Amino acid sequence: MSGNIYVIAGPSGVGKGTVLKKVLKLDKNLALSISATTRKPREGEVDGVNYYFVTRERFDEIIAEDGFLEYAEYVGNRYGTPLQPVLQKAEEGYDVILEIEVQGCMQVMEKLPNAKGIFILPPSMKELESRLRGRESETDEVIKKRLETAKVELGYVNKFDYFVVNDTVQNAANRIIRIIESNR
DSSP, rough: OOOOOOOOEEOTTTHHHHHHHHHOOOOOOOEEOOOOOOOOOOOOOOBBBTTOOOOOHHHHHHHTTOOOEEEEEETTTEEEEEHHHHHHHHHHTEOOOEEEEHHHHHHHHOOOOOOOEEEEOOHHHHHHHHHHHOOSSSHHHHHHHHHHHHHHHHHGGGGGSEEEEESSHHHHHHEEEEEEEETO
């Protein structure tokens, strides 16, 4: 492989997607892996752009075909990274970014020891809760589950190669770009 693979994780609501949009605008030699999920699309999300939205049955078929680099269940939905597109982009020379949850990152880093892990941290738990509530897309019960999960996920930060605090989108994006450039 000529490109590097980066697995980026952090608690739900930390701003991974927003930061990565900025990172992708700053560096044209990056490719974002598109995950498959069984969850319903949020407003504005497009199949094949944000996620591949699939049924549970199709998800099981992909597992049976050994077609995922990693997959996991998270807050009642399944998420997975299709293997072939990631390997193809890396072979083409792109640095590939996988935006996945912590369990998936552990699986990828085990399967691909050269993959680099970057953990995005919130400035505080209070700010994380504020960001989750600001989405206005989930019930209080789901937000509570996400915050409980976040506390567990924060315990994995030391298993990653790097961590970045998302104090502002621009600062976090600049830090990630510096990490990527240092590995080229």
